[in-house]
Amino acid sequence: MTDRAPTDVIDHLDRRVIAALQLNGRAPWNAVARWVGASETTAQRRYTALREQGLLRVVGTVELDRTREGSSMLVRVQTRPGHGLEAADRFTASPDVRFVAVVTGAADLIVDFVASDSEEMMRMLFTDLPAADLITSTEAVPVIRAFKSASMWDTGLLPLEAAADLRPAAFASSCDRPDWDGVPQALTVLEQEVAAALKEDGRTQISALARRLGHTESSVARAMDRLISRGILQFRTLVDPKLLGYEAEFMVWLSIEPDRLDDAGRQLAQHPGTKFLGAATGRFNLVGHMVLPRRTDLYRYTSDVIGALPGLIASDVTLHLVTTKYSWHRMRSTV
Numbered sequence: 001m002t003d004r005a006p007t008d009v010i011d012h013l014d015r016r017v018i019a020a021l022q023l024n025g026r027a028p029w030n031a032v033a034r035w036v037g038a039s040e041t042t043a044q045r046r047y048t049a050l051r052e053q054g055l056l057r058v059v060g061t062v063e064l065d066r067t068r069e070g071s072s073m074l075v076r077v078q079t080r081p082g083h084g085l086e087a088a089d090r091f092t093a094s095p096d097v098r099f100v101a102v103v104t105g106a107a108d109l110i111v112d113f114v115a116s117d118s119e120e121m122m123r124m125l126f127t128d129l130p131a132a133d134l135i136t137s138t139e140a141v142p143v144i145r146a147f148k149s150a151s152m153w154d155t156g157l158l159p160l161e162a163a164a165d166l167r168p169a170a171f172a173s174s175c176d177r178p179d180w181d182g183v184p185q186a187l188t189v190l191e192q193e194v195a196a197a198l199k200e201d202g203r204t205q206i207s208a209l210a211r212r213l214g215h216t217e218s219s220v221a222r223a224m225d226r227l228i229s230r231g232i233l234q235f236r237t238l239v240d241p242k243l244l245g246y247e248a249e250f251m252v253w254l255s256i257e258p259d260r261l262d263d264a265g266r267q268l269a270q271h272p273g274t275k276f277l278g279a280a281t282g283r284f285n286l287v288g289h290m291v292l293p294r295r296t297d298l299y300r301y302t303s304d305v306i307g308a309l310p311g312l313i314a315s316d317v318t319l320h321l322v323t324t325k326y327s328w329h330r331m332r333s334t335v
Contacts, residue, residue: 017046018239019157024166025058025202025235035162054332057238060198065145066232068186070116072143076107078136084108087131092324094130100325103318147277148269151234155244177231190223202235238326246291249320254286260311
């Protein structure tokens with residue numbers, strides 16, 4: 001907790017460093033320095049300080065819909081009155097959960113479970129559900145395809161040219177890749193090991209990875225390059241959006257006419273406030289994680305952005321009060 005506004009916790013240079021790493025979590029420090037207006041040493045020192053304070057973390061993330069490594073299930077949870085935070089804490093502690101948000105609206109919590117298969121998902125949701133004694137109802141929303149992953153988000157704090165410079169040539173929005181409809185690919189044992197290590201620290205150097213995994217640097221580098229070029233491994237910078245000036249963090253739950261789903265998904269993926277957007281099944285077939293500078297911006301957003309989507313049938317918005325877990329990691333709260 002802090003008695004300062006979130007944007008006062010860090011300064012302008014910190015935000016530019018974060019913005020550069022959001023464009024490419026493994027960007028070399030000389031490239032980061034070029035866009036933030038500071039020396040390599042200063043940029044690296046700022047990153048280290050933010051990480052040590054628990055305000056920032058760079059992680060490697062695997063695009064599940066492009067592999068056979070598992071699937072995601074977003075669960076809208078309603079809890080017994082007064083027990084939302086306790087339930088959120090239990091979900092956050094679960095190794096099966098990669099994302100938890102305490103929200104307002106038609107749900108109290110949003111929880112993202114990841115399972116390797118249907119049997120494991122059944123265990124998570126029906127046998128070993130955390131905080132089951134605190135829950136009054138759940139609604140499961142299986143994510144079946146990503147239009148935009150969180151690693152693709154541009155904070156808007158750097159010039160447009162920064163993305164072209166910092167991001168690798170293979171970097172492309174999920175739905176813009178020519179092999180978007182390709183069959184999911186199984187990972188080799190080494191690729192699995194590399195991805196698992198980078199999930200903890202996405203900026204780990206090749207030499208350190210090789211020592212840790214017991215492989216040569218060349219084999220580790222080739223495995224990483226394969227994962228990146230196939231769009232399977234991406235690097236995400238975890239940070240509270242409030243630190244970057246985004247007061248409103250929320251999720252949209254949309255029902256779209258099936259024959260307009262692709263058009264609606266591609267259109268909403270292009271909005272600068274879209275961090276993640278995925279196609280789903282059930283009552284909601286398009287689900288997104290969004291940010292806006294102010295909560296008052298939600299008024300125009302719902303009418304001008306959501307309202308303009310082709311094939312829109314119905315919509316729901318759950319506004320985040322606090323996000324306790326991002327991409328498997330608990331982050332320090334700035335509220």
